[in-house]
Amino acid sequence: MIDVYYWPTPNAWKVTIMLEECGLEYQVLEVDIGAGDQFKADFLRISPNNRMPAIIDHAPLGGGAPLALFESAAIVEYLADKTGRFLPTSGAARYTVLQWVYWQMANLGPMMGNANHFKNYAVKLVDDPAQLAYGQRRFVGEVDRLCGVMDAQLSVNPFLAGDQYSIADIVSWPWAMLLERLIDETVWARFPHLKRWVDEVAARPAVQAGRNVRREWGERQLTDEQEAARRALLFNQTNEKVRAARAEAARSAQRQGK
Ligand SMILES: N[C@@H](CCC(=O)N[C@@H](CS)C(=O)NCC(=O)O)C(=O)O
Numbered sequence: 001m002i003d004v005y006y007w008p009t010p011n012a013w014k015v016t017i018m019l020e021e022c023g024l025e026y027q028v029l030e031v032d033i034g035a036g037d038q039f040k041a042d043f044l045r046i047s048p049n050n051r052m053p054a055i056i057d058h059a060p061l062g063g064g065a066p067l068a069l070f071e072s073a074a075i076v077e078y079l080a081d082k083t084g085r086f087l088p089t090s091g092a093a094r095y096t097v098l099q100w101v102y103w104q105m106a107n108l109g110p111m112m113g114n115a116n117h118f119k120n121y122a123v124k125l126v127d128d129p130a131q132l133a134y135g136q137r138r139f140v141g142e143v144d145r146l147c148g149v150m151d152a153q154l155s156v157n158p159f160l161a162g163d164q165y166s167i168a169d170i171v172s173w174p175w176a177m178l179l180e181r182l183i184d185e186t187v188w189a190r191f192p193h194l195k196r197w198v199d200e201v202a203a204r205p206a207v208q209a210g211r212n213v214r215r216e217w218g219e220r221q222l223t224d225e226q227e228a229a230r231r232a233l234l235f236n237q238t239n240e241k242v243r244a245a246r247a248e249a250a251r252s253a254q255r256q257g258k
């Protein structure tokens with residue numbers, strides 16, 4: 001059995017999609033990142049970077065004690081090695097897949113995350129329109145460039161790393177499918193090969209199942225007060241603020257007798 005520490009976001013869907021694709025048994029444990037669950041001591045022991053997703057595999061590859069892992073790509077790569085699925089075991093083909101996995105982790109995810117921040121959150125946090133415009137231009141521009149990289153690759157290959165569906169597709173799709181919402185409806189007309197691939201991957205039943213895990217958690221309506229508390233927790237996380245959030249999580253666990 002694999003425990004998945006989860007909140008419905010693109011980085012976590014990579015893991016649930018991979019688990020569904022591989023037919024592995026798993027249980028989902030809630031990490032409400034808007035409520036501060038990522039600062040709880042038990043979670044930090046598994047994921048010291050106070051980010052989900054994370055897993056504990058109680059029957060790990062190679063045997064031995066349960067294995068705890070954080071970072072979505074490390075988890076997906078581990079599951080690929082465990083099952084022998086969606087990642088060649090050796091040779092050039094393996095590294096071709098891995099280069100696209102690391103490309104996603106270092107490029108598509110962070111740039112889309114920052115573009116989303118400047119378009120949808122900073123507008124509520126920053127008064128100076130020049131600061132906002134700079135951030136939006138910088139990160140939306142980068143996302144646009146990355147769309148071109150994927151479109152060119154997908155114009156000559158069915159999948160990101162070549163002929164075969166792989167973990168490169170599994171880690172990239174949860175972000176890529178949000179492009180229209182992040183940029184605008186013109187994105188697919190400008191990048192038709194990317195659109196073809198987004199639709200083909202979306203048609204896989206395991207992808208739909210993984211993407212829909214606990215979808216309702218992310219659709220909960222928050223009060224203005226809850227929304228403000230969520231923003232205060234998630235943005236501007238200096239070391240000092242993270243320490244304070246950890247201390248508050250510990251106090252709250254104590255109050256609840258945990
Ligand atoms: N590189 C990490 C990123 C994980 C990440 O940023 N997770 C976010 C949600 S998508 C999170 O847990 N945020 C909690 C916080 O900011 O405190 C991965 O791919 O696993």
